[in-house]
Amino acid sequence: MNLIPHRRAVPAARDPFGELLDIQKEMNNLFNFSLDRWTRDMGLLESEWTPSIDVHDSKDNILVRADVPGLKKEGLDISIEGDRLVIRGEKKSEKETHEKGGLVRSERFYGAFHRQIQLPNAVDETKAKANYKDGVLELVLPKKEEARPKQIKIDIQ
Amino acid sequence: MLFQNSPQCFNSAKAEEPCVRTPVVNIFESDNEVLVEAEMPGVAKDSILVEIEQDELRLRGRTAETQTGKEYTTLYSERRPCEYRRVFLIGPDIAQDKINAKYENGTLCVRLEKSQKALPKKIKVE
Numbered sequence A: 001m002n003l004i005p006h007r008r009a010v011p012a013a014r015d016p017f018g019e020l021l022d023i024q025k026e027m028n029n030l031f032n033f034s035l036d037r038w039t040r041d042m043g044l045l046e047s048e049w050t051p052s053i054d055v056h057d058s059k060d061n062i063l064v065r066a067d068v069p070g071l072k073k074e075g076l077d078i079s080i081e082g083d084r085l086v087i088r089g090e091k092k093s094e095k096e097t098h099e100k101g102g103l104v105r106s107e108r109f110y111g112a113f114h115r116q117i118q119l120p121n122a123v124d125e126t127k128a129k130a131n132y133k134d135g136v137l138e139l140v141l142p143k144k145e146e147a148r149p150k151q152i153k154i155d156i157q
Numbered sequence B: 001m002l003f004q005n006s007p008q009c010f011n012s013a014k015a016e017e018p019c020v021r022t023p024v025v026n027i028f029e030s031d032n033e034v035l036v037e038a039e040m041p042g043v044a045k046d047s048i049l050v051e052i053e054q055d056e057l058r059l060r061g062r063t064a065e066t067q068t069g070k071e072y073t074t075l076y077s078e079r080r081p082c083e084y085r086r087v088f089l090i091g092p093d094i095a096q097d098k099i100n101a102k103y104e105n106g107t108l109c110v111r112l113e114k115s116q117k118a119l120p121k122k123i124k125v126e
Helices: A018-042 A095-099
Strands: A053-057 A063-069 A076-081 A085-092 A101-104 A109-120 A128-135 A136-142 B017-023 B025-029 B033-039 B049-053 B056-060 B073-076 B082-089 B096-106 B107-114
Touching: A053 A109, A076 A128, A076 A136, A085 A101, A085 B107, B033 B073, B033 B082, B049 B096
Parallel strands: B017 B082
Antiparallel strands: A053 A063, A053 B073, A063 A136, A076 A085, A085 A109, A101 B025, A128 A136, B025 B033, B033 B107, B049 B056, B056 B082, B096 B107
């Protein structure tokens, strides 16, 4: 999956046609980037679950956040393969709770998942930091020195 | 207005307001308790509300505001600030004063005990 630049829509000021345009834009967006996820989320194509992610980019770092509720820290496997970030994991149902009583309603997904993200720059995986809290995984990936934008000062004569 | 009632998640003009989501749940039931597990990733612990009123169990939680430095530009965004809300009807067999809730790894676990009256009674055969 390629990265698509994120643009925030400008709010239309009480203009019905503007709102129509907004809706059209949203509909276009819907099919541009989330059809893939939607179909997966709804189990139309596969029964696989993919976590929602955010990717932010700065001069020095790439910041990635992913929603992976119900996973334990140990259940996550994060790797950088070339210019791709791969997040793998497995959500295991807690046996203990299952034994305590019968499952009467089941909506949560269990099992393995994996999500790949194309990174905009080469990153130094040895300095990557990961933090997992409240079901949200946060990764800070420092860019490699040569991948950082350089400012060249040109003297105007 | 025509579009006033459109779902908030689709309405980009209102993107600043958190949208409301229904958390997915698993429910387990045994002879003496009911366990509800709701997936609510990234929720601020102090925003979690678990309450019982008459025959309703209400779960609520708002995602914590995440601080992304000004130096960052967003390349890709699927996560949204939202409020998780869900209401369940509970039967009269739940002891309303014996409820405990725990938030761990993005999952809210609510344990409801059944009242003694509702427990099945074993009768010895003499």
